[in-house]
Amino acid sequence: MHQCDCMDCTVTREGNVIVVSACGRLDGFGAEKVDELLRSSLHEGDRAVVIDMSGVDFMSSAGLRFFQSLYITMKERSGRVAVAGVGEYVHKIFAMGGFLRVIEEYPDLAAALADLRPAGGEAEEAGGAFSDRGGEGAILRYAGSLRAAYAGPFSEQAITAVPVPVGDYMAGIGAAAPDLEAAAPLVGEMLGIRGTVYTMPADGNLTPDYLLPEHLEGGHITLASAFRAGVDGTFPTHLTLAADGPDGIALQDIVKTIANHLSENDPDYTGVFSFLLRGTVRGICSADIRSSLLEAHRAAGKTEPAQPHSMYFGKRPGSLAADAVTATDIEPRYDGETLIAFGYVVDRARAESALDPAVIEPLTYARAGAPASPFFIYATGAVYAGVPFVEPGVLEEGIATALEKGTFTALHHLLPIAKLRSATVGIAPVTRIERV
Structure with missing residues (x-):
């Protein structure tokens, strides 16, 4: 109440x-x-x-x-x-x-x-409803190393140009500029949705930008990345759910619901899945790269280890002080707006037994000071305002409606405690991981 x-x-x-x-x-x-x-x-x-x-x-x-x-x-x-x-x-x-x-x-x-x-329609079930849309599992393709971006070793050589077209869905660390040299110091949060690429340059302003597919394919802009991950495949399982109270449902609880479903229903579940989400926001909590990774790594190599500062990020000996580059905000924002998010999840225990740890290592990193969790969640989302109503359970068409008729408001790397009022989630169990 x-x-x-x-x-x-x-x-x-x-x-x-x-x-x-x-x-x-x-x-x-x-x-x-x-x-x-x-x-x-x-x-x-x-x-x-x-x-x-x-x-x-x-x-x-x-x-x-x-x-x-x-x-x-x-x-x-x-x-x-x-x-x-x-x-x-x-x-x-x-x-x-x-x-x-x-x-x-x-x-x-x-x-x-x-x-x-x-x-009034059917009463909502707190656990959500899964539906099978047909199709096979996906291949998760990645370039670079998320772990190296935060823990090192990291240098200019770790930043590469992204081939265009970029594909339908992608999340990572990147920036756009006239050439690779100009883009490298600016790599920050990056998201690709249906060929449109959203970036947040690490220039200290925390102001997002976006590039339409035709602008990228024109050849006059270089998109660079320190890390990026995308899926080659469809989202054969959909989850439609709504919070059972006014406080919303956390991203980490949505992930747990999906992981439990895959564990119980997919005998080939490797412990890794990708997801595409369209939802109504209750409160976004985020951790966004705000300043140059390159400069921070150079500085980290010259100074003594710092003490942990934040709830979600700290520093261990030999690693980058993430607080030096990251703006962490646990104050919920954007209540009532539309979120379009893409990312992947590593169910640690399951993945360690089903996959080569060396394959998983570049996809994860440890947030010093963060609450212990069985899941590593990497997800970035674009916030849209003024999106017309779309029926629950409609994913791709709902995303198209947001992109075509809504107003792009913000880009954020999502913390697991970010909350939604309701969501439709496309789920792609990952059967293979490939480095490109």
């Missing part, structure tokens, strides 16, 4: 219907807070919302604008909006605005729920 302090207001779920119980003044301040509260609880698959107005004694034009916005939101997903227990004064305000022609009215909450539940 959520509660706001502008008025007595709670948001709960009654089966597959969202119930907002309000009491007090639905004026400008109250409407803004109720709207914020409701939207932080709205899942992608929700189709019915009822506002219990029995305790509302005043509503202004701002309150009507809240209902107008909510109606538009639910109409996009073929859903319904209802009010229950409307008093005489508030009823007059609704009638004057003509809202009762599009918003359904019920005498009380019980009557509203009895009618809305069949229209």
Whole structure:
């Protein structure tokens, strides 16, 4: 249950219907807070919302604008909006605005729920639903070494040009510039989605950029990388899930759900899988390269080891002080926006018994000070705002909608504690790993 302090207001779920119980003044301040509260609880698959107005004694034009916005939101997903227990004064305000022609009215909450539940869709299961789309496992292809980028040895020779076209999906450490020499000091977070490449130059500004496929293929821009990984194959298994509470579901818990499913259902599971995710953000937590890896490694070779500084990164003897190059932010951001992410997971115990450790080593590194986990998760995501509603469970078309109709807002390397309200995840069990 959520509660706001502008008025007595709670948001709960009654089966597959969202119930907002309000009491007090639905004026400008109250409407803004109720709207914020409701939207932080709205899942992608929700189709019915009822506002219990029995305790509302005043509503202004701002309150009507809240209902107008909510109606538009639910109409996009073929859903319904209802009010229950409307008093005489508030009823007059609704009638004057003509809202009762599009918003359904019920005498009380019980009557509203009895009618809305069949229209609300299936109640969501906290564990999520897996579906088999057909296809075989994938080959994970990588270049460079993630471990070397953070722990060394690392030099200019470790940074190479990325061939174009870059493929559909890729994550790694890279930068774009006129030539390789100019790009090398700037390599930072990099993500490839459907041929578009997003980068965050390590120039200290933490400002993302992107390059469309035609710009890369024009031959006038060099894309360089210190490490990159992509899959050659499809995502034969899909997972659709929604958080069972307002706090969201963490990326590490999504990964655990996927790993358990593969362990139980895929006899060829190697302990490594790649994933493609489209989800609604609850809170992004990130660790992004902010300054030159090359310069930091040079400096690390000349100085004494530093003490660990952050929860997620520290320093061990002979390694790079990741705090010197990384901006770690564990304050959740971008609530309600759309996340498109790609990455891979190493289920440590399973992978160590199924694969050659020498093959796994370049794909992982140890975050000093990070909580112990059976999984190594490497994932980078692009945040989009203003994305039109897309049905839950729709992955590729949903990603295309975000890229074509949304506004690119941010790029981040995701920490395992990043949280989502809901997500659709394409899963590609990795059968082979190849260095290119």
